[in-house]
Amino acid sequence: MNYGNCTPSQARKLIREGKINVPTSGICNGYAQANMAILPKDLAFDFLLFCQRNKKPCPVLDVTEVGSPIPRLTAPNADLRYDIPRYRIYRHGEMTEEVTDLAKYWTDDLVAFLLGCSFSFESPMLEDGLEVRHITDNHNVPMYRTNIECVPAGVFHGPMVVSMRPMKPADAIRAIQITTRMPFVHGAPIHLGDPAAIGIKNIDTPDFGERSEIHEGEIPVFWACGVTPQSIAMTVKPDLMITHAPGYMFITDIPNSKLAIM
Amino acid sequence: MNYGNCTPSQARKLIREGKINVPTSGICNGYAQANMAILPKDLAFDFLLFCQRNKKPCPVLDVTEVGSPIPRLTAPNADLRYDIPRYRIYRHGEMTEEVTDLAKYWTDDLVAFLLGCSFSFESPMLEDGLEVRHITDNHNVPMYRTNIECVPAGVFHGPMVVSMRPMKPADAIRAIQITTRMPFVHGAPIHLGDPAAIGIKNIDTPDFGERSEIHEGEIPVFWACGVTPQSIAMTVKPDLMITHAPGYMFITDIPNSKLAIM
Numbered sequence: 339m340n341y342g343n344c345t346p347s348q349a350r351k352l353i354r355e356g357k358i359n360v361p362t363s364g365i366c367n368g369y370a371q372a373n374m375a376i377l378p379k380d381l382a383f384d385f386l387l388f389c390q391r392n393k394k395p396c397p398v399l400d401v402t403e404v405g406s407p408i409p410r411l412t413a414p415n416a417d418l419r420y421d422i423p424r425y426r427i428y429r430h431g432e433m434t435e436e437v438t439d440l441a442k443y444w445t446d447d448l449v450a451f452l453l454g455c456s457f458s459f460e461s462p463m464l465e466d467g468l469e470v471r472h473i474t475d476n477h478n479v480p481m482y483r484t485n486i487e488c489v490p491a492g493v494f495h496g497p498m499v500v501s502m503r504p505m506k507p508a509d510a511i512r513a514i515q516i517t518t519r520m521p522f523v524h525g526a527p528i529h530l531g532d533p534a535a536i537g538i539k540n541i542d543t544p545d546f547g548e549r550s551e552i553h554e555g556e557i558p559v560f561w562a563c564g565v566t567p568q569s570i571a572m573t574v575k576p577d578l579m580i581t582h583a584p585g586y587m588f589i590t591d592i593p594n595s596k597l598a599i600m
Numbered sequence: 601m602n603y604g605n606c607t608p609s610q611a612r613k614l615i616r617e618g619k620i621n622v623p624t625s626g627i628c629n630g631y632a633q634a635n636m637a638i639l640p641k642d643l644a645f646d647f648l649l650f651c652q653r654n655k656k657p658c659p660v661l662d663v664t665e666v667g668s669p670i671p672r673l674t675a676p677n678a679d680l681r682y683d684i685p686r687y688r689i690y691r692h693g694e695m696t697e698e699v700t701d702l703a704k705y706w707t708d709d710l711v712a713f714l715l716g717c718s719f720s721f722e723s724p725m726l727e728d729g730l731e732v733r734h735i736t737d738n739h740n741v742p743m744y745r746t747n748i749e750c751v752p753a754g755v756f757h758g759p760m761v762v763s764m765r766p767m768k769p770a771d772a773i774r775a776i777q778i779t780t781r782m783p784f785v786h787g788a789p790i791h792l793g794d795p796a797a798i799g800i801k802n803i804d805t806p807d808f809g810e811r812s813e814i815h816e817g818e819i820p821v822f823w824a825c826g827v828t829p830q831s832i833a834m835t836v837k838p839d840l841m842i843t844h845a846p847g848y849m850f851i852t853d854i855p856n857s858k859l860a861i862m
Binding site: 382383386387389390391393401411489492518521522525599600 | 644651653663751780788861862
């Protein structure tokens with residue numbers, strides 16, 4: 339079954355009914371998907387400020403009202419308790435459960451944050467004829483913890499996580515142009531070339547996702563990654579944090595093209 | 601005395617010593633100046649979320665730690681209690697005092713927000729040869745309340761304020777290109793042409809600032825304006841809010857060019 343041409347509300351209905359329980363890459367082509375992080379209200383200001391100070395890894399698309407699971411700006415008919423195929427519950431920084439809905443977990447002091455995701459810029463890259471290696475090879479994008487410290491905010495601090503796509507230099511230049519147009523979904527890369535320069539010891543053993551093959555004549559190009567806030571939150575060990583499971587994103591009603599400034 | 605070539609720290613020292621007590625336009629050419637809003641901590645989350653949801657009128661450059669007057673990211677050697685020439689104190693939405701420092705007013709539950717300012721995009725417009733009418737005619741930019749509702753957040757809600765610059769159509773197009781490159785300081789205009797379409801009844805009587813002459817063959821071009829949050833806060837009537845006086849901005853250490861994405 340091909341869900342590429344579903345509308346976001348159709349896809350979310352199928353997810354809510356348990357009929358889609360796969361990674362969401364390739365579902366609802368053209369619509370922005372989002373990383374999600376849910377935190378108790380008493381951490382919400384620090385976390386929002388952390389995102390504001392670290393816009394490249396943490397591009398905020400929507401923040402729910404305290405206690406409301408409805409993302410009013412990005413999908414007013416959705417419910418974040420049910421409309422993601424798979425969730426992870428973290429207590430004190432440890433993942434304790436992976437679940438398919440949050441009925442048992444949602445409380446009225448929670449705030450949900452939706453953060454932009456690299457699917458939004460991969461789509462215009464593909465349309466422009468660039469190869470995106472992990473899509474060609476059908477695996478999850480490789481992600482790495484770096485030695486680049488995020489700007490701390492309140493209790494939140496820690497290193498930036500990056501995603502990597504191998505490219506020929508001319509394609510890397512074009513990819514920089516394309517992602518520059520999308521400053522609200524990670525924007526331009528933060529590094530290219532030598533992985534060691536940003537603290538990556540072994541490019542073949544990513545910290546998250548799967549290894550991408552780097553061909554002769556290609557350089558690795560690194561973008562700030564939406565996994566950063568999850569990685570940071572693990573460091574901070576809040577009593578409770580809920581996220582989507584990697585690759586199982588929230589599908590918004592926002593066309594990717596609306597996230598580009600040109 | 602020409603302060604155009606001062607460094608930001610030199611200018612702030614002169615301001616702190618009371619030796620500069622004039623509007624800051626034209627001081628420290630090339631460096632970003634900022635609108636400032638200070639609010640009690642219990643309103644800080646709502647206000648930060650309001651800014652996040654209304655990025656065009658409210659582009660956050662820096663937020664201080666609760667109780668700290670030091671803008672660590674944009675001017676770590678500055679002190680927001682002393683380094684702006686003129687401040688306004690608002691109680692319950694009414695301006696009660698205009699003062700030259702905040703020694704008597706600062707308390708340890710306050711949070712200061714620095715928001716981007718249109719000086720940052722006027723500078724590249726001038727460098728590109730565009731005329732900016734209120735600079736030519738040496739008066740404050742005209743600003744208008746519109747009928748465009750900001751996206752509300754918590755207690756904050758109300759209409760967007762815009763600034764207006766008259767331009768020939770070809771110059772307006774160029775100005776759109778230039779400001780598109782600066783999505784973190786108001787970005788592209790939100791309207792051009794008919795003022796009535798955004799609820800402006802009389803273009804010759806701005807709500808803030810002073811009237812600009814619109815010449816034959818020119819159209820008004822409207823940008824989201826950093827006065828919006830002040831106008832909104834007046835609507836919300838918080839117990840205490842402190843701002844800079846109009847035109848008396850905070851001078852940061854950030855070159856304007858760093859606020860452009862290209």
